[in-house]
Amino acid sequence: MIDMPARRIVQLGDPLLRAVSAPVASAREADGVFEDLRATLHEFRRTHGFGRGISAVQIGEPKRLIYIELDGRAYRLRNPEYEFRSAEKFRLWDDCFSFPNLLVWLERSRTVRIRFDNDAGEVERLEASGAFAELLQHEMDHLDGVLAIDRALDGNSLATREEWERRFRGAGAAV
Numbered sequence: 001m002i003d004m005p006a007r008r009i010v011q012l013g014d015p016l017l018r019a020v021s022a023p024v025a026s027a028r029e030a031d032g033v034f035e036d037l038r039a040t041l042h043e044f045r046r047t048h049g050f051g052r053g054i055s056a057v058q059i060g061e062p063k064r065l066i067y068i069e070l071d072g073r074a075y076r077l078r079n080p081e082y083e084f085r086s087a088e089k090f091r092l093w094d095d096c097f098s099f100p101n102l103l104v105w106l107e108r109s110r111t112v113r114i115r116f117d118n119d120a121g122e123v124e125r126l127e128a129s130g131a132f133a134e135l136l137q138h139e140m141d142h143l144d145g146v147l148a149i150d151r152a153l154d155g156n157s158l159a160t161r162e163e164w165e166r167r168f169r170g171a172g173a174a175v
Contacts, residue, residue, distance in 0.1 A: 005039060006036075006039045006040040006042070006043030006044070007036050007039070007040045007059040007060065008059070008060070009040065009044065009054075009058050009059060009097050009098060010057065010058050010059065010060055010098055011098055011099065012098050012099040012102075012147070012149075014098075016057060016060060016062065017057065017058075017098055017142070017145065017147060018145040018147075019057060019062040019145050020062075020143070020144055020145050021055070021056065021057050021062045021063050021064045021065075021142075021143040021144070021145075022062060022063055022064065023063075023064050023079050024063045024064055024065055024078050024079060024117075026121070027078065027117070027118075027119045027120070027121055030063070030065055030076070030078050033056050033059075033061050033063060033065050034065065034067055034076050036059055036061075037054050037055075037056060037059060037065065037067035038067055038069075038074070040054060040058075040059055041053070041054050041067060041069060044097055044100075048100055050095070051097060052068060052069060052070050052135055053066060053067065053068035053069070053070070053075075053135050053136075053138070053139050054066070054067055054068075054097060054139070055067075055139045055142035055143055057142055057143065057145075058097055058098055058142060064078065064079045064080065064143050065077065065078055066080060066136075066139040066140070066142075066143070068135065068136075068139070070132060070135065075126070076118075076119060077114070077116040077126075077139075078116055078117040078118070078119075079116060079117050080114045080115070080116040080136075080140060080143070081114060081115055081116070082112065082113070082114055082140065083113045083114060083115050083125065084111070084112060084113040084127075085109040085111075085112050085137075086109045086110050086111040086112070087109070088109070088110040088111070089107045089108065089109060089110060090107070090108060090110050090130075090134075091105065091106065091107050091153070092105075092106070092108065092134060093105055093159070093164060093168070094106050094108075094134070094138060094148045094151075095148075095161070096138070096147070096148050098147070099147075099149070100161070101160055101161045101162070102149070102158060102159070102160060102161070103158070103159045103160075103161060103164045104148040104149055104151065104152050104157060104158055105152065105153055105156075105157035105158075105159075106148060106151040106152055106153060106157065107151070107153060108133065108134045108137045108138075109133060109137065110129055110130065110133060111127070111128070111129040111133055112127070112128055112129075112133045112136055112137060113125060113126070113127040113128075114126050114136060114140070
C-alpha cells in the first residue's frame with residue numbers, strides 16, 4: 001500500500017459540510033477516497049493528538065464513505081445506513097476534525113446497528129454501543145450534512161478545547 005498524502009480537512013463555515021453525500025456505486029470508486037481518508041486521519045492524529053474516524057465529505061468528497069480506526073481495527077464503510085438506534089441515550093462532549101478547537105455537549109443513542117457495503121460489494125452489519133456507537137453517529141451525521149453543533153443540548157453546550165481542558169479534564173469528563 002502506498003502512503004497517500006493527507007488532504008485538507010473542510011472546516012466549519014464551508015457550505016460543503018452541509019451537503020448530503022451521494023451513494024458510491026462500487027468499491028473501486030471508493031478505494032482512492034478511503035486511502036485519502038486513512039492518510040488524513042493519520043496526519044490529523046499526528047498533529048492534533050486525537051481522532052478515530054472521518055467521513056469523505058470532510059476531505060471535500062460528498063460521498064457516503066466513512067473510515068474509522070478503533071481498537072486496532074480499520075473500518076471502511078461504504079453507503080452506511082441505520083437499521084437500529086436505541087431509545088436509550090447518553091450525553092458526552094463531542095469533538096470534530098472540522099472544528100477541532102470546539103467541543104459540543106450532546107446526546108446520542110447508546111446502541112446502533114448499521115448496514116454497509118464492504119470491499120467485496122457484500123452487505124455487512126455492524127452493531128456498536130457506547131463510544132463506538134457515538135463515533136458512528138457522528139460520522140453518519142456528516143453524510144447528511146448534520147454537524148455536532150446542530151445537536152448541542154442548549155446554548156451553554158459549547159466550549160473551546162482550552163476551556164474544556166481547564167474546567168472538565170480534571171473532573172474525568174469524556175470527549
